[in-house]
Amino acid sequence: MKCQTCPSPATLHITEIVKGVAAEHHFCEECAQQYLSQAEAKGNDLPAGVVADEEGESKLKELDQLACPNCGITFREFRKQGRLGCPHDYIAFQEELIPLLENIHGETQHFGKVPKRTPDDSRKQYRLIKLRGELKVAIAEESYEQAAKLRDEIQRLEQETPVAPADEE
Amino acid sequence: MKLDELIQSSGEWLRGEGPEADIVISTRIRLARNLSQFPFLTRADEGARIEIERILSGQISRLAARKSLNYFDVTSLQRLDRQFLVERQLISRELSEGQGPRGVGFSTAENVSLMVNEEDHLRIQVLRSGLALESCWQEINQIDDLLEEQVCFAFNEQLGYLTACPTNCGTGIRVSVMLHLPALVQTKEIQKVFQALHKIGLAVRGLYGEGSQAMGDFYQISNQTTLGKSEEQLIKNLKDVIPNIIGYERRVRTALVKENRQGLHDQVSRAYGILKSAQTITSEETMQHLSSLRMGINLGLIEDLPIPTVNELFIFTQPAHLQKLRHTSLDSGERNVARASYLREKLAPQN
Ligand SMILES: [Zn+2]
Numbered sequence: 397m398k399c400q401t402c403p404s405p406a407t408l409h410i411t412e413i414v415k416g417v418a419a420e421h422h423f424c425e426e427c428a429q430q431y432l433s434q435a436e437a438k439g440n441d442l443p444a445g446v447v448a449d450e451e452g453e454s455k456l457k458e459l460d461q462l463a464c465p466n467c468g469i470t471f472r473e474f475r476k477q478g479r480l481g482c483p484h485d486y487i488a489f490q491e492e493l494i495p496l497l498e499n500i501h502g503e504t505q506h507f508g509k510v511p512k513r514t515p516d517d518s519r520k521q522y523r524l525i526k527l528r529g530e531l532k533v534a535i536a537e538e539s540y541e542q543a544a545k546l547r548d549e550i551q552r553l554e555q556e557t558p559v560a561p562a563d564e565e
Numbered sequence: 566m567k568l569d570e571l572i573q574s575s576g577e578w579l580r581g582e583g584p585e586a587d588i589v590i591s592t593r594i595r596l597a598r599n600l601s602q603f604p605f606l607t608r609a610d611e612g613a614r615i616e617i618e619r620i621l622s623g624q625i626s627r628l629a630a631r632k633s634l635n636y637f638d639v640t641s642l643q644r645l646d647r648q649f650l651v652e653r654q655l656i657s658r659e660l661s662e663g664q665g666p667r668g669v670g671f672s673t674a675e676n677v678s679l680m681v682n683e684e685d686h687l688r689i690q691v692l693r694s695g696l697a698l699e700s701c702w703q704e705i706n707q708i709d710d711l712l713e714e715q716v717c718f719a720f721n722e723q724l725g726y727l728t729a730c731p732t733n734c735g736t737g738i739r740v741s742v743m744l745h746l747p748a749l750v751q752t753k754e755i756q757k758v759f760q761a762l763h764k765i766g767l768a769v770r771g772l773y774g775e776g777s778q779a780m781g782d783f784y785q786i787s788n789q790t791t792l793g794k795s796e797e798q799l800i801k802n803l804k805d806v807i808p809n810i811i812g813y814e815r816r817v818r819t820a821l822v823k824e825n826r827q828g829l830h831d832q833v834s835r836a837y838g839i840l841k842s843a844q845t846i847t848s849e850e851t852m853q854h855l856s857s858l859r860m861g862i863n864l865g866l867i868e869d870l871p872i873p874t875v876n877e878l879f880i881f882t883q884p885a886h887l888q889k890l891r892h893t894s895l896d897s898g899e900r901n902v903a904r905a906s907y908l909r910e911k912l913a914p915q916n
């Protein structure tokens with residue numbers, strides 16, 4: 397979803413009730429700041445739910461340093477673009493994400509369809525993401541020996557789990 | 566199938582059948598899914614995107630026999646063709662305007678569409694005419710099951726299906742019903758509906774035509790949250806509330822007729838008159854009059870025009886459709902002339 401006033405992705409979702417009428421706003425961080433300070437100046441009803449954590453500056457800086465070991469995205473990057481980098485981020489940023497999810501959904505435990513695959517698979521999947529990331533770096537650094545090793549390891553793992561479709565019958 | 570053939574027909578969901586089709590235009594369910602062995606798209610390089618597209622387009626071909634799907638590589642489509650698919654509701658604006666390897670597979674009847682490399686690796690959509698929540702869910706759930714036999718979707722036990730944006734995780738489901746509510750809009754009662762829906766966690770969105778101008782009287786109601794409730798519960802939330810809105814719209818329509826039948830008849834007849842005779846007309850004005858006309862037909866005030874024709878006009882008078890019909894690119898002024906001429910032709914009395 398895009399910010400409603402500029403082309404950046406929307407990372408803050410604000411629901412506001414003005415004179416009893418609910419309105420939804422979707423902003424990027426910058427436009428949200430602007431909107432909220434304007435709204436305050438106008439003395440509107442306070443937003444009913446701003447989906448963002450109001451931490452102190454120093455706490456934020458600390459948070460921003462956090463990076464996912466699989467895909468390398470930092471928490472700061474996530475906050476900026478509103479999109480996570482890989483499935484493992486839900487675990488890597490769990491502490492920070494849970495309050496956010498509670499704010500968005502009012503719940504923090506999935507209660508719906510469950511795929512038939514075992515969660516055992518997912519550990520292997522994260523390992524694959526990580527190896528692919530390392531492979532990219534190895535190639536960029538021209539460490540071809542390392543790259544070849546990684547490629548073998550990826551192939552081995554892929555053959556273990558039928559993650560890709562068995563090519564057309 | 567060639568893309569150009571689509572202009573000869575229209576999606577099954579426009580046929581104006583199905584329960585409550587006078588007020589409910591369509592029901593749509595979409596599921597967001599990601600392949601677990603790849604990063605989300607913000608962190609996927611060209612190689613990963615190509616690989617994701619290869620795997621998922623392969624899966625779509627595998628399903629093709631059962632669902633008669635046609636796959637299109639979106640990067641190879643012209644801007645006009647992409648816009649055409651957006652107007653057709655087969656792809657999102659995001660997929661149309663996105664970057665890198667991406668594609669869509671959709672069924673010949675235009676009820677099923679699978680977008681690859683949109684915000685998530687895969688977005689599955691099922692669309693039906695009228696109020697058809699259960700059958701949409703049955704079909705999309707079946708497609709999801711079929712895919713799951715072959716690929717592994719990112720999932721964890723606490724947070725469900727993992728999506729690029731945390732607003733979609735859990736079920737990854739968005740259930741939407743598109744309603745035509747001209748009487749509630751006209752009497753401003755619609756605000757009460759917004760408030761009530763908001764209280765029970767449902768989102769309301771107006772539809773947008775050209776640019777960002779609101780397209781008169783159509784509202785899409787959907788679930789706001791995706792985590793913590795089952796798909797069936799989320800569907801039931803909508804299922805419980807939609808009949809109330811339909812009843813409300815019907816009561817207000819009846820009241821409008823009772824209060825001022827002549828005035829209402831005049832209003833819809835004038836709308837019909839303008840659509841039948843204008844020489845140049847904007848998309849916005851067209852939507853507004855088509856909305857009046859549609860209500861007039863449903864109230865029996867206009868009798869010589871079937872609803873599916875009006876439903877189709879909403880889609881076929883949009884910019885990319887007009888240009889495809891004319892086989893040429895048209896600027897906004899030329900489109901207004903082409904639109905008026907198309908409307909005159911379609912609304913001319915049958916001899
Ligand atoms: Zn912005």
Ligand SMILES: [Zn+2]
Nearest residue numbers: 464467482485
């Ligand atoms: Zn990550």
